[in-house]
Amino acid sequence: MSSPYISFDKEEWSKLKANVPMTISAEQLENLKGINEALTMEEVSNVYLPLSRLLNLYTRASQQLHTVTDTFLGKQTKKVPFIIGIAGSVAVGKSTSSRIIQALLKEWHHHPNVDILTTDGFLYPNRVLEERGIMNRKGFPESYNTKKLLNVLGELKSGNRHVTAPVYSHLTYDILEDEVQVLDQPDIVIVEGINVLQTPKPKKAEPETYVSDFFDFSIYVDAHEDYLKKWYINRFMKLRDTAFQDEKSYFHKYADLSDEEAINIAEDIWNRINLKNLRENIRTTRRRADLILEKDSDHFVDHILLRKM
Known part of the structure; x- marks a missing residue:
């Protein structure tokens, strides 16, 4: 059966960075790492530099298409951002990938303003989850205010200025009611979250709008279940x-x-919540991504799949 993806091992992929220079220092890399990831300069050079080159080419093409559309319409329309979606399981390293991609893309001349928008901010507040009896399903599709996320993405794609989004605290494990993130006509927005490629079953006859409808490019960060469980437990510890x-x-x-107690609790949370969500809702979206980063047991990417045009 023919695959819709072009497959690369890391060596093949690394060559595609061409002459793109490294723009992240070792000191910056330390600040970009996740709590449980052994990220190296070599990994950034071999995996993320080629990816930044690809995304730069896509972004420039999108900007040129916008100019063409203005010419056709005979008027200047509002600037809209190039939106990248990044999905994958809990503990796979989506946030770290997002930060690295952001840091690299900001150094390209055509798009210095790159923001990250995490879907954690669109979780319902804990009080709402408790009222609905779904606190134990936090992270599942029904725990997100998807309508609010769609509205924010719609505002961004309409070229609106000072678009505000809610902010989530991983310390208090809840929405910060008095804080907002302001996105002021960024060149690129990276939308990161486990749920960004999900397509809920339509409840009505007419088609629904999905979060991914606003994406210009999408990435799925993948790894074997056993690796994800190990990384989750290590992070918990x-x-x-x-x-x-x-x-x-x-x-x-x-x-x-x-x-022993910490490992047992982490295993229980993983098996009861995160693994269930991965199998039911997250992994099924893998095939919808434009690019898939497959990680090995060491948390490093060892295989890349790029969707054919």
Whole structure:
């Protein structure tokens, strides 16, 4: 059966960066790393530099198409951002990938203003989840205010200025009611979240609008279930010794757990919530992505799939 993707190993993919220079320093890379990822300059050079070149080419083509449309209409329309969606499981490293891509794309001359919009901000507040009895399904499709996310993306694609989005705190595990993120006509917006490529079943006869309808390019970060479970548990253990120690942390109750207790709880959360969500809602969207980054057990990308035009 013919695949809709062109397949690359890391060596083949690395050659596609051409002469693109490295614009991230070792010091910057340390600040971009996730809590549980052994990211290296070599990984950025071999995987993310070629990707930034590809995304730059797509963005420039989109900007040129916008100019062509203005010429056709005989008037100047509002500037709209190129929107990139990044999906994948909990613990796979979406946030780190987003930060690296942002840092690289900001160095290209044609799009210095690159924002990241995370879908965590569009989770319903904990009080709403508790009222609806779905606190244990946080991260599942029904726990998101998708209508609000669609409205924000619609405003961005309409060229509106000062578009505001809600902000989520991983410390308090809740929406920050008094804070907003302001997006002021960015050149590129990276929309990162486990749910961004999902297509809920239509409840009405007419077609629904999906989050991915606003994407110009989409990426799925993938890894084997066993690797994801290991990474999730390792991250939980590190958070137990760091963020969970803060009394303001929603998970402060886990701060004094023994190693055995922490592992058991992390395994339970993974199996009961994250693995279930991965199998039911997240992995099924993999085939909708324009590009797939496949990670090996060491958290490094070892295979890249690019959708054929």
